[in-house]
Amino acid sequence: MNDITEGLRAAFWLLVSFDAELWEISLRSLKVSLSAVVIACAIAVPLGTWLAVQRFAFRRTVIAVMNALMGLPPVVVGLMVYILLSRSGPFGVLGLLFTPTAMVIAQVVIITPLIASITHQAMRELWAEYHDLLISLNTSKWQRVRTLMWDGRRALLTAALAGFGRAIGEVGAIMVVGGNIDHATRVLTTAIALETGKGDFALALGLGFVLIGLAVCVSLVTHALSQTERRGRW
Amino acid sequence: MVRVLPVELRGAVVRRRGRAILGPVDLTLAGEGLTCVLGPNGAGKTTLLRVMHGIERLSGGTVGYGLPEREALRRQGFVFQAPIVLRRTVAENLAYPLRLAGAGRADAARACADWGGRIGLGAVLDQPAQRLSGGEKQMLALGRALISGPDLLFLDEPCASLDGRATAAIEGLLRAARESRTRIIMATHDLAQARRLADEVIFLRNGQVERHCAAEAFFAAPQSAAEEAFLKGDILQ
Numbered sequence: 074m075n076d077i078t079e080g081l082r083a084a085f086w087l088l089v090s091f092d093a094e095l096w097e098i099s100l101r102s103l104k105v106s107l108s109a110v111v112i113a114c115a116i117a118v119p120l121g122t123w124l125a126v127q128r129f130a131f132r133r134t135v136i137a138v139m140n141a142l143m144g145l146p147p148v149v150v151g152l153m154v155y156i157l158l159s160r161s162g163p164f165g166v167l168g169l170l171f172t173p174t175a176m177v178i179a180q181v182v183i184i185t186p187l188i189a190s191i192t193h194q195a196m197r198e199l200w201a202e203y204h205d206l207l208i209s210l211n212t213s214k215w216q217r218v219r220t221l222m223w224d225g226r227r228a229l230l231t232a233a234l235a236g237f238g239r240a241i242g243e244v245g246a247i248m249v250v251g252g253n254i255d256h257a258t259r260v261l262t263t264a265i266a267l268e269t270g271k272g273d274f275a276l277a278l279g280l281g282f283v284l285i286g287l288a289v290c291v292s293l294v295t296h297a298l299s300q301t302e303r304r305g306r307w
Numbered sequence: 308m309v310r311v312l313p314v315e316l317r318g319a320v321v322r323r324r325g326r327a328i329l330g331p332v333d334l335t336l337a338g339e340g341l342t343c344v345l346g347p348n349g350a351g352k353t354t355l356l357r358v359m360h361g362i363e364r365l366s367g368g369t370v371g372y373g374l375p376e377r378e379a380l381r382r383q384g385f386v387f388q389a390p391i392v393l394r395r396t397v398a399e400n401l402a403y404p405l406r407l408a409g410a411g412r413a414d415a416a417r418a419c420a421d422w423g424g425r426i427g428l429g430a431v432l433d434q435p436a437q438r439l440s441g442g443e444k445q446m447l448a449l450g451r452a453l454i455s456g457p458d459l460l461f462l463d464e465p466c467a468s469l470d471g472r473a474t475a476a477i478e479g480l481l482r483a484a485r486e487s488r489t490r491i492i493m494a495t496h497d498l499a500q501a502r503r504l505a506d507e508v509i510f511l512r513n514g515q516v517e518r519h520c521a522a523e524a525f526f527a528a529p530q531s532a533a534e535e536a537f538l539k540g541d542i543l544q
């Protein structure tokens with residue numbers, strides 16, 4: 074019990090004194106996950122919207138595969154990315170294993186299906202609403218996609234936030250491909266796992282608070298977005 | 308001259324779930340003025356308008372215009388039975404067709420201010436369109452269809468949810484559009500309105516065009532028991 078109160082006090086002190094290590098790890102975490110979200114959105118948002126607007130032969134199959142990929146266990150994704158990037162793997166020459174780039178790649182693989190799926194869901198709804206009007210106005214495919222993405226921008230932001238939430242809290246894949254190397258690939262989740270294992274609760278709890286803070290921010294913003302949606306504002 | 312005309316349907320059939328919901332219809336739409344499509348619920352009025360507009364998949368037959376199809380569609384407007392508004396402001400809704408056609412921001416804004424006034428929504432131009440009442444949405448949809456000055460305008464029961472004043476406002480806009488040579492085809496249940504506005508009538512029943520004639524002739528001399536019953540407001544079998 075004493076350990077924990079002591080840990081809490083130390084964690085609080087680390088936070089308010091802007092401890093260098095805590096700061097570095099938090100920033101790296103943000104950098105990795107934000108990069109992953111940006112890249113994943115660049116792939117998933119057009120893909121999800123396209124799937125909502127375009128009819129083609131294997132559309133249902135693609136959607137089913139996308140939904141299935143959402144359930145991929147992160148550790149397995151980590152393993153696959155590890156194999157691809159390891160020295161004997163097809164992309165071994167790039168020397169990316171145990172770098173933040175490898176972690177970004179793993180997170181992109183994990184969250185792209187999630188973002189694409191949420192996007193598709195929202196865009197399908199909006200497309201059902203707009204379909205007749207956009208057909209009647211003789212819009213091109215590209216104009217349709219652009220209109221849907223613009224008018225569905227709150228839903229897209231919600232999708233991106235969901236992706237970010239998943240990425241920042243994920244530990245299995247980045248542990249495997251990043252290796253949790255001090256000053257190189259150590260991020261919030263892997264550091265917490267390590268410090269807890271070592272019994273150093275101060276840093277683990279401090280990092281935990283940062284992680285919780287980020288998660289709360291994400292859900293607050295998501296909630297605010299659904300509010301503006303309902304009021305038809307922004 | 309309204310170049311998108313004539314609209315020609317040749318043996319047009321729409322079949323859904325094994326049932327013919329329209330046709331076969333042979334119909335030529337030319338000339339000027341306003342045509343009312345009349346008929347009981349489920350007669351196929353909406354389907355006929357969509358076919359003429361070129362947005363309903365045909366199961367048989369053809370629809371043709373005085374212009375190549377893509378060009379023809381660009382010169383038409385359609386106001387749906389349940390108004391569709393974009394999740395944007397009223398002004399952005401009005402500007403949408405203009406911006407699609409490549410109009411500049413300033414030109415679009417000027418046209419919006421003008422049309423916002425004409426449809427009675429000048430004071431709410433920067434409000435989200437979803438917040439408008441049903442009738443206001445209907446006015447917005449009409450304004451958005453008229454703003455690009457279509458040759459051919461389809462209206463699917465535009466006054467179904469409107470009070471007398473809004474109906475009068477819409478009729479005013481339609482008269483003005485007719486003056487400026489827009490050919491109008493309107494489905495309606497409102498016989499009094501058809502009498503006020505129609506130059507020509509298409510009477511539909513069970514997916515068939517039962518009569519296509521001048522409005523005076525239609526109202527003066529019903530040719531079948533079904534027409535007579537419809538005009539008297541009886542329930543049609």
Ligand SMILES: Nc1ncnc2c1ncn2[C@@H]1O[C@H](COP(=O)(O)OP(=O)(O)OP(=O)(O)O)[C@@H](O)[C@H]1O
Nearest residue numbers: 323324328346347348349350351352353354355388
């Ligand atoms: N996609 C569809 N699948 C099956 N049936 C359909 C479909 N669309 C329309 N119908 C049927 O076709 C018939 C004609 O429909 P339509 O909407 O054209 O009628 P309407 O004359 O516009 O009726 P209302 O006055 O109620 O608007 C209706 O019986 C309707 O149920």
Ligand SMILES: [Mg+2]
Nearest residue numbers: 352353388463
């Ligand atoms: Mg109808």
